[in-house]
Amino acid sequence: MWKNTRFTDLVGVEHPLMLAPMAGPGTAALAIAVSEAGGLGGLPCAMLTPEQVEREFNLIINKTKKPINFNFFCHLPNVISEEADRQWRQRLAPYFAEYGLDPAAPSTAPSRNPFGEEMCRLMEAIRPKVVSFHFGLPDAALVARLKQAGCRILSSATTVAEARWLEARGADAIIAQGYEAGGHRGMFLSDDLATQVGTFSLVPQVADAVSVPVIAAGGIADGRGFAAALVLGASAVSVGTAYLFTPEAKVVAPYRAALAKAGETPTAITNIMTGRPARGLVNRFIRDVGPLSPDAPAFPHAAGAVAQVRAAAEAAGSGDFTASWAGQSAALARPTGAAELTRDLVRNCRSIMGVD
Ligand SMILES: Cc1cc2nc3c(=O)[nH]c(=O)nc-3n(C[C@H](O)[C@H](O)[C@H](O)COP(=O)(O)O)c2cc1C
Structure with missing residues (x-):
């Protein structure tokens, strides 16, 4: 025992x-x-x-x-100011444009x-x-x-x-x-x-x-x-x-694909997915905007705008904006x-x- x-x-x-x-x-x-x-x-x-x-x-x-x-x-619940939200959406504007999305449309992602x-x-x-x-x-x-x-x-x-x-x-x-x-x-x-x-x-x-x-x-x-x-x-x-x-585990396809390549991809602590520091596999969004950015609104508000781009990217088969949370030992794991x-x-x- x-x-x-x-x-x-x-x-x-x-x-x-x-x-x-x-x-x-x-x-x-x-x-x-x-x-x-x-x-x-x-x-x-x-x-x-x-x-x-x-x-x-x-x-x-x-x-x-x-x-x-x-x-x-x-x-503690944070209130996002209109200004912080506007600035964040402006920072993400090239991605909204890339996927033909309206940056002013409200997010419907679960908070x-x-x-x-x-x-x-x-x-x-x-x-x-x-x-x-x-x-x-x-x-x-x-x-x-x-x-x-x-x-x-x-x-x-x-x-x-x-x-x-x-x-x-x-x-x-x-x-x-x-x-x-x-x-x-x-x-x-x-x-x-x-x-x-x-x-x-x-x-x-x-x-x-x-x-x-x-x-x-x-x-x-x-x-x-x-x-x-x-x-x-x-x-x-x-x-x-x-x-x-x-x-x-409920893991969307681009996330699963990122996990399968964990041996070749570093993880980083990033705040740009939600507004709070979290560790995930580095992707294009983290490389471009993070890993840590002062522009990300307080937790959980950064997530709303990112979720809109992520949904469009995932629908197109891309994990560029997916929060592929994973720890530093991900490469030790095997599907089972x-x-x-x-x-x-x-x-x-x-x-x-x-x-x-
Ligand atoms: C995808 C993912 C989501 C997580 N969500 C939560 C959560 O909802 N609540 C929580 O207490 N910890 C959460 N964590 C942290 C884990 O509970 C735990 O601290 C961490 O997974 C341990 O490290 P490891 O991933 O290297 O095993 C999450 C971790 C991951 C990988």
Whole structure:
């Protein structure tokens, strides 16, 4: 059995492995496959309405009774000024022209909403084993209600200071998200990218700084990374990018094509897709306008105008504007089923660690 059972005991799963929440590619099928294979599956809810979350929950509960994590963003809502939006659309004007689009047309892409009253009521009704957050924690009163409903609370920290902040506000476990990680940086106490730390350095420092279990995230894509994280003091790992290569992940064709070439393409932290720093495979848009641009409006507002160009480009078979979020270990991943990947990660980690 596993030597460190702090995470498995906390959330009631067999293996110290969590499917990293991934808004967009994350599906009910992915959550079910990972949970049934003994890990902690989860549903990323940041881009879903409460009705959609309920529908996905019903799909999940029909197929598994194992613990599931429901994941939310909890950023402070920003209002975009007309001027910022106009400037951003002006910056993107050559691309709107290239695809014959009207830069003044409003975006209809789904936005990213912070966790609030309506989702809290839904979680109180569903009572999932785990609720997790990115970008800090919601209001203390909402956290207290989730705890009252029996939910374990997880959140991402990208620095030791963030880990301490989360523990002091009631997080039951900390996801230490290293710089290698794909997708949005969970950073919330600072917006200075110079504060961001690699997984190898972050995990042991967070493990020393907090008394709750630590879950390592970022760059873990095979049994070696899994074992290394446990040796560094993690009680579990959270794996994201490797699951993008499974058929259960909802990944559009240009994104899948970019992932297949991960060995030849660098990743970069970019703010031009949504307004917040996130790691993805470099494409034409990131090369032209980013990776970091002061013109990108605050999160999530940069995404609206980009989504309009992206939809037209994708319809023409191009991934030039697709946010192909991926971590630095994407090239280690191989296409396989989600249950098989979960079992492989566990088997290879155990063999390296000499665990029966
Ligand atoms: C496509 C994608 C979407 C993501 N969306 C979310 C999300 O909705 N919520 C969240 O907490 N983290 C999100 N993340 C971050 C992951 O939960 C996790 O920190 C990261 O995938 C771990 O690094 P890895 O990709 O190298 O395994 C996302 C990551 C990716 C790759």
